[in-house]
Amino acid sequence: MPTIDYRQIRPYGDTLDDGIIQLSFTLPVPFGEEAQEAARRWALQSGFWDPKVVVALDLGEGFTFFVLYACSTVCIDFTSIEVPKLSHERLEKSEIDLLIRTLLGRKLVIVGACIESDAHTVGIDAIMNMKGYNGHKGLESYHEIDAINLGSQVSCEELLTKAHEVLADAILISQVVTQKSLHLQNLTRMVELLELEGLRDRFLLVAGGPRINYELAKELGYDAGFGPGTYAEDVASFVLDRVLARCVK
Amino acid sequence: MPTIDYRQIRPYGDTLDDGIIQLSFTLPVPFGEEAQEAARRWALQSGFWDPKVVVALDLGEGFTFFVLYACSTVCIDFTSIEVPKLSHERLEKSEIDLLIRTLLGRKLVIVGACIESDAHTVGIDAIMNMKGYNGHKGLESYHEIDAINLGSQVSCEELLTKAHEVLADAILISQVVTQKSLHLQNLTRMVELLELEGLRDRFLLVAGGPRINYELAKELGYDAGFGPGTYAEDVASFVLDRVLARCVK
Amino acid sequence: MTRPYPHNKLHLALDHIALARTLAKDIVDQITPFILSHSTVSVERSILRLLGIQGVDPEGIPLPNIIIDHLKEHHLLEEGAARSFAKACLHFKLDPQTLAGQLACRERSFEDLPDFPEEQIVDKAITLTQPLLEQISNQRQSREHCLSSLGDGSEPYLYVIVATGNIYEDVLQAKVAARQGADIIAVIRSTGQSLLDYVPYGPTTEGFGGTFATQENFRIMREALDEVGQELGRYIRLTNYCSGLCMPEIAVMGALERLDVMLNDSMYGIIFRDINMQRTFIDQYFSRLINGFAGIIINTGEDNYLTTSDALEAAHTVLASNFLNEQFAFLSRIPEEQQGLGHAMEINPDVPNAFLYEIAQAQLIREIFPRSPIKYMPPTKFMTGDIFRGHVQDTLFNVASIMTGQSIHLLGMLTEALHTPLMQDRFLSLESAKLVFKSLRHLQEEIRFTTEGVIQQHAQTTLQKAVGMLEEIQKIGLFKALEQGMFAEISRKPTGGRGLDGVFAKSSKYLNPSAWFDVRSS
Amino acid sequence: MTRPYPHNKLHLALDHIALARTLAKDIVDQITPFILSHSTVSVERSILRLLGIQGVDPEGIPLPNIIIDHLKEHHLLEEGAARSFAKACLHFKLDPQTLAGQLACRERSFEDLPDFPEEQIVDKAITLTQPLLEQISNQRQSREHCLSSLGDGSEPYLYVIVATGNIYEDVLQAKVAARQGADIIAVIRSTGQSLLDYVPYGPTTEGFGGTFATQENFRIMREALDEVGQELGRYIRLTNYCSGLCMPEIAVMGALERLDVMLNDSMYGIIFRDINMQRTFIDQYFSRLINGFAGIIINTGEDNYLTTSDALEAAHTVLASNFLNEQFAFLSRIPEEQQGLGHAMEINPDVPNAFLYEIAQAQLIREIFPRSPIKYMPPTKFMTGDIFRGHVQDTLFNVASIMTGQSIHLLGMLTEALHTPLMQDRFLSLESAKLVFKSLRHLQEEIRFTTEGVIQQHAQTTLQKAVGMLEEIQKIGLFKALEQGMFAEISRKPTGGRGLDGVFAKSSKYLNPSAWFDVRSS
Ligand code: B12
Ligand code: B12
């Protein structure tokens, strides 16, 4: 059996360390042998060796599409990889309700919305609405949580106003449209608004969406971020953990 | 309309010069967030920016498969690309027969085979057999050509003996199996055999197969190479051109 | 496929279908008086556009918006913008565009216009709209001419979107797609445009997830498609979104620039954009009058229900809504041949035999609306980042489409879960659909469904449930049904949502421009 | 799918089917006397292996080959290797392996062995083969036990290949594939092995386009699959190639190491490897006796015809050959349930309605061989370097397979035109097939074909043409038919090709080991 050296990981095609990868892309050059050669040179210049342009297809209007297989010499030290993760424990719905009741002694208040031009509510609904997602009930179904879902295309200002009004512990924001990094713009807008009003520490700020993860959210100035496959209990566990930590302080 | 600078060509996703490309590969690391991060680092280290690991899938046994989209900053000067091509004119069957009759004054003799362990005869048959390929008749159907197809798994020695025996003008070799560069080994073997016997210039030597092109064949010491989409007339035109050139010399 | 669709493979109860239609008509009839007695700011703006008014003021505000504000200010809106302009033109002896310009820079006011005999006003109004209505008629004829001279693709039509945000990149990609076999090009709108209560102006290059719908963008794309269509010997249809707060205005713009297909649903804005339902019902009615008149195929948006609801459980809501959209379309005198009713293939592929249910549902819509150029939407919800798996899902979608005789076939993209299509995504998708359609072209005629099999039973049950749902709606009324979240599980209040402030009751003096279309479309 | 396949959707003429079978039997009967009266070096080597002889000499030459040379040298081969060994064991009172070792280092010779009473020789021969035949029986029972205790996948079985050239990488990839749902793993042989007149020995790590078939490689892979199968609660079948010049030996090795499926065609070697036809017919007969006895499913190679011939034009040649392979299998007492007859989906996808013809052909084979675990091969010839397009072609193949109730489903690879499968290619392919099979699981039962439609007619015509072809062959004989290139358009001469020098007529004293299988398999 091939033995793998985790300090030097290379792509695996059908033999250890062969480095084989698949690529496809379009070049704005007219179809022909020169186009094919351009694709090959692109691959060589990108540092791949033995690139094979396995197909070149004429897209018309002076564009050509390519599929390539090539070998990569890049190695990754897998042993050095550490992914920042949430530090708290992930609890179940009943545990969360119980802890809020016993430790917090009041309801946890959470507002959420899909902000600015984004109208993709399925994600935030999955977290907040009664019904939940994949059999995991949403925050509305928690006895000890006041969950207020403002829906879609809510401006940052509106959301903040509401958070104030209900004395929210946490603000949840969903961003799904990512074209031209629109989500980053919108998420940043919210942080700036909070900072402007000196309120950044008043609320826990949580982002979510298909291209969000913990690391990215932290970079943007959020307390946490959640991506695909998140359920209400993931978010509730986190919020509760932090709210309790604040109370203790 | 976007105007393209052919001296600086980058991959095109949906906007000129966005550099977007698609990749997929497998890493020999167990599925998980660390695996995903390894894939991202691989892409960064390979020189791509903003790599998005859009999916990571567990293959089992400590392997993970990834699909990525990333941006490339590599530019190609398309204006500097020149692909070496065959210099002669491409003739049709009837023209070829006519020219052989009028200019050469004898039959052109061509032997061909799929050499060594390779048993993929469809390619060489497409060139040589009566029936041909895609409506283009094969060399056997040319009045003025003596075409001898030895079939599959013919050793280099056997092929050379036959070429001698029939006083061949050209030897055609097909190589389809390319795993571990087997085709290069086999093709090189033939050249070496000819050189050993001091016969390299006695015959025109032509290679063909799905991974063969003119450039590669030249590098290997062949007179020409033909890839996918070749028809009998392409080869016949070439052979005739060179044989006539020799006669003139 | 030639419509009307000839087969009856599902053994559907014809009396159920008839009953559903009667119920749907009843439901639409219930709110028709309301629709006819009201207008909206966007309806009036679209009337201004029909008078030939266009352009923006120095700050970039569209003239129609400025004028409506003016009319509102002087309580003239209730009589209809057409009346004010007819009177003003008679009085000032100027054309509408000049007058509009003067209004915009406050050089003139419509306050206290003298009155004219009613007949003279109506005549003037008709004369004023004559040129643009003629332009629309010409565009309609032009389309018919192109279709018959250049030739048309064959159904299922290959429909792809462009959505770069930049009209010039869109044009490039649309042409590439047309060369690869696309029959219909849809320019997707920028995120958020539907909630703007005005239509942006001029060519635009900065949109998110789509390109702004402007008349100039329409023109630019139309020209490009005509050019490439001419070269290819095939008329390439153009689609945009006649939806959102400016639905009626976009209808006018589209009609003028010869769009061929318009996303134009009677309830989508209510449900998915939280636009007020009163506003929407009035707007959609008027926008459809124009679409009908212009020979534009409307596409309804029932497919969207399945993005928030489960496609198996909610199959009947799609059908029920199709019946309603059909009746709303009839009310605006849109013939079946222009009603591209929407539905979708959105069942979770993890459901055993999902494909059988998809076939049942697709065939059901096909058979119930045999003359409609029904629009079939690809998998979106269950697409993942695994583009290879996505390509397989889309291939099954292509198979389902050709097996059930769909008309307008939206191409699924292998990157659906990731980004708006790259040039190569669209290419791969077109290649796939062409391969499948060619290979399975006549499969439809080659197969019958087992009597009382899963497919037949699922289709029959879905029809029954739709009838049940329509019965319910007929009892409580459509407003209440929307409030109860009967569509897409999204609940909306009759006085909630955006744009209610733009709704007003027509006064007794309202000059009803819809009459114009009556004359011309007959 | 449960076999026998119950439907009759094509309205095939049952008398045509019966006639085809009679003709095929006739054709096989014509050459049976020749087959039974001859043996080959490889048959004899396989008998040596059954006696327990294995290993190589210091130069790496397998002992069975050395012994055969020895027997040949002394003109002992015509009596059968079994006779010599029975006699030698009786005489020297040593076991066959020891004797073989001694023969190899020329310490001993079989020349001039004393004779023994016939009964004693036969008895000794039977006793000598007892242990290994028992081992084979045990393996067969062991398989049956695993299948019933662990459980089996469901048809169509997902069959993938591994072909790295290195048995250890193969094992890794096989396990990965099994975890992803593969039911059958085939280890593809290295290019060129089929023309070797010996079987390589030991574990191997250097093959091209495949891994050498050795008994040790078989064992290593079997062990790995048993391990992973145990873990998954599903028996994973193992396949290799019982084909080429060593067909009978590989049959023995496979039977001993519990392979479950063997590529084992009666004519493939003749047509595609230019192996002499006399040699092949004798070898295939003996190899099949063993496969039948071992409970191994054989897979025939008619799919290959369509790589050199046009799949539409040559559809009937596949069917005709299936009938012949069936009769050859019966001759070796292989029941239908072990006859995995091969066919393929290889029509040019540019042919309009290609899929309808594919369905017709696939359904035809299904219905004519209702008990056979028929093997369905994916598109290969028309795969291009466009892996996305390839994935679509393979998806259609998956659809065709589940629609027509195929049994053994070879997965198409999106990279077919490029390289032997990468780990990820196999994964994507399995994902696709699982998705399609789950989604379309019962489609088969849900559809009927239109009477006299394209599908029915194409199937009926294909059957008719196959009957015609068999009639022709019955007239001229199979040798002549092969000479005329009736299969795959490749013509072979009865005395041409490789391996004829290994064929010999059995002498009257030939000890016929095939009798042993008679006893045991009944
Ligand atoms: C459904 C859908 C719609 C529906 C939305 C209905 C609704 N009420 O939400 C409709 C049809 C209305 C729609 C419209 C549009 N859409 Co859309 N849509 C989708 C689609 C198919 C599925 C999205 C979805 O529902 N996923 C399921 C949910 C459950 O997943 P999720 O959002 O990732 O949520 C999970 C996690 O991310 C996380 N999460 C999400 N939010 C939050 C928040 C918090 C606080 C936490 C803790 C966790 C969390 O938890 C959730 C559960 O696990 C996707 C394609 C796809 N397959 O992904 C395109 C997609 C998102 N849409 C897209 C676009 C462009 C649009 C339009 C802009 C197109 C147009 N120009 O008209 C419009 C306009 C919408 C707008 N203004 O925003 C693009 C976005 C491209 C990009 N990357 O920028 C996509 C990717 C399609 C595409 N390939 O083009 N869309
Ligand atoms: C048909 C086929 C077979 C048939 C061959 C039948 C026959 N009589 O030829 C059979 C079934 C026997 C077969 C067997 C095997 N095959 Co095979 N086979 C193919 C297949 C499906 C098509 C090849 C083909 O016929 N192409 C059509 C012809 C017309 O194209 P072509 O060869 O490129 O020829 C054109 C040009 O290249 C050029 N040309 C070719 N030769 C020449 C020569 C000259 C002089 C000139 C001028 C031009 C020229 O002109 C031709 C016409 O335009 C390919 C997959 C694919 N789709 O490509 C796999 C493939 C080639 N096979 C493969 C393998 C591994 C094998 C086996 C080794 C597998 C095994 N271990 O058992 C065996 C053994 C064969 C052996 N010993 O060589 C691999 C090779 C992998 C690699 N890159 O190394 C492939 C790619 C499949 C795969 N993905 O694994 N195979």
Ligand SMILES: Cc1ncc(COP(=O)(O)O)c(C=O)c1O
């Ligand atoms: C009927 C209809 N209108 C409009 C849209 C698009 O939304 P928007 O109005 O926000 O552009 C869709 C989306 O698919 C739709 O189906």
Ligand SMILES: Cc1ncc(COP(=O)(O)O)c(C=O)c1O
């Ligand atoms: C029946 C049969 N035998 C053998 C092979 C493989 O060839 P080889 O014998 O060269 O390994 C195939 C190839 O598909 C086949 O179908």
